Amino acid sequence: MSEKIPATVITGFLGAGKTSLIRHLIENSDGKKLALIINEFGDLGVDGELLKGCGNENCTEEDIVELANGCICCTVADDFLPTIQKILSREDRPDHIIVETSGLALPKPLVRAFGWPEVRTQVTVDGVVTVIDGPAYRDGLFAADPEAVQAQREADEMLDHDSPLEELFDDQLNCADMIILNKADLLDASEVASATEQLKGRLRPQVKMLETSHGKIDIRVLLGLGSAAEDDLASRPSVHDDADDHEHDDFESFVLDIGEVASPEFLVAKLQAAIATHDILRVKGFITVAGKDMRLVLQGVGSRLQHYFDRDWKDGETRISKLVIIGEHDMDQAAIAEMITA
Numbered sequence: 001m002s003e004k005i006p007a008t009v010i011t012g013f014l015g016a017g018k019t020s021l022i023r024h025l026i027e028n029s030d031g032k033k034l035a036l037i038i039n040e041f042g043d044l045g046v047d048g049e050l051l052k053g054c055g056n057e058n059c060t061e062e063d064i065v066e067l068a069n070g071c072i073c074c075t076v077a078d079d080f081l082p083t084i085q086k087i088l089s090r091e092d093r094p095d096h097i098i099v100e101t102s103g104l105a106l107p108k109p110l111v112r113a114f115g116w117p118e119v120r121t122q123v124t125v126d127g128v129v130t131v132i133d134g135p136a137y138r139d140g141l142f143a144a145d146p147e148a149v150q151a152q153r154e155a156d157e158m159l160d161h162d163s164p165l166e167e168l169f170d171d172q173l174n175c176a177d178m179i180i181l182n183k184a185d186l187l188d189a190s191e192v193a194s195a196t197e198q199l200k201g202r203l204r205p206q207v208k209m210l211e212t213s214h215g216k217i218d219i220r221v222l223l224g225l226g227s228a229a230e231d232d233l234a235s236r237p238s239v240h241d242d243a244d245d246h247e248h249d250d251f252e253s254f255v256l257d258i259g260e261v262a263s264p265e266f267l268v269a270k271l272q273a274a275i276a277t278h279d280i281l282r283v284k285g286f287i288t289v290a291g292k293d294m295r296l297v298l299q300g301v302g303s304r305l306q307h308y309f310d311r312d313w314k315d316g317e318t319r320i321s322k323l324v325i326i327g328e329h330d331m332d333q334a335a336i337a338e339m340i341t342a
């Protein structure tokens with residue numbers, strides 16, 4: 001029988017830098033033929049579209065599959081299994097499969113799916129890589145009070161979590177074979193050192209941790225971990241181990257069609273105001289700017305906004321102006337929409 005194809009699961013919170021890391025992998029794939037499965041929370045398919053734009057011969061548009069129906073951890077049987085089977089039935093099988101989970105997904109149910117009989121004979125999980133947003137970690141997004149959490153952890157293995165963000169973060173850490181502390185360019189050396197120190201105390205002993213900026217990491221370091229995680233689920237505890245289902249009703253998303261904008265700066269100012277007022281975690285989309293033939297990409301993580309023109313609009317392509325907005329449950333969608341479109 002032929003050797004199993006290795007698969008790497010890339011997980012990490014909304015906007016941590018998973019797509020940037022994968023983009024770097026595609027552009028530096030060292031001759032490896034990659035297949036990508038991209039799962040995104042929100043209905044706009046921004047990550048897949050940006051990765052397809054890489055135009056690399058080792059990872060063409062046909063090698064990129066998007067799973068858009070909610071989080072991969074909840075739709076494993078319906079979406080993920082048929083997709084991976086399709087990839088495996090191809091004549092030109094990939095050398096390596098990369099799965100990007102949505103920023104809200106729990107990695108463990110996905111890893112478990114690699115143990116399904118029809119998959120495990122052909123594929124093995126090479127490694128689970130968790131990307132951490134360095135500044136968000138420093139700013140305490142994932143634990144309101146890290147010291148209290150640590151004290152509780154020492155007292156009791158199964159934590160009571162105060163917030164769904166902590167819960168997700170814990171699951172993503174516990175399942176990892178490698179941790180990437182990303183956005184190191186936005187941290188100073190002492191912040192990197194203190195985050196590394198704190199995080200190391202929370203990881204399984206053999207887990208490697210590296211810091212990066214824009215996900216720039218040598219593919220030889222990232223791939224080839226050989227963890228066979230599907231055979232090692234017991235050592236990766238999850239707060240959801242006993243839960244039959246995991247609805248992502250703590251978070252929600254909506255797509256806003258904002259029409260052509262006068263300028264990127266004009267839009268950014270409105271978004272900044274909306275983010276300062278409402279519980280918005282992530283914004284991204286493609287925008288038409290008046291008088292410009294190029295497509296504007298807008299990315300927001302917390303209060304940090306980035307925008308750039310990525311390419312010309314194609315002939316016959318509909319010039320869209322849509323943002324997907326992801327936030328905590330109960331965000332006031334109508335008020336947000338009004339602030340951005342007014």
Ligand SMILES: Nc1nc2c(ncn2[C@@H]2O[C@H](COP(=O)(O)OP(=O)(O)OP(=O)(O)O)[C@@H](O)[C@H]2O)c(=O)[nH]1
Nearest residue numbers: 013014015016017018019020103183213214299306
């Ligand atoms: N300054 C800085 N910005 C970064 C870095 N990595 C990613 N970003 C920016 O952060 C934003 C989100 O990056 P993505 O790679 O799309 O993050 P993601 O984890 O794929 O996001 P989701 O799929 O929405 O969860 C983009 O604007 C990136 O340009 C980094 O190391 N430093």
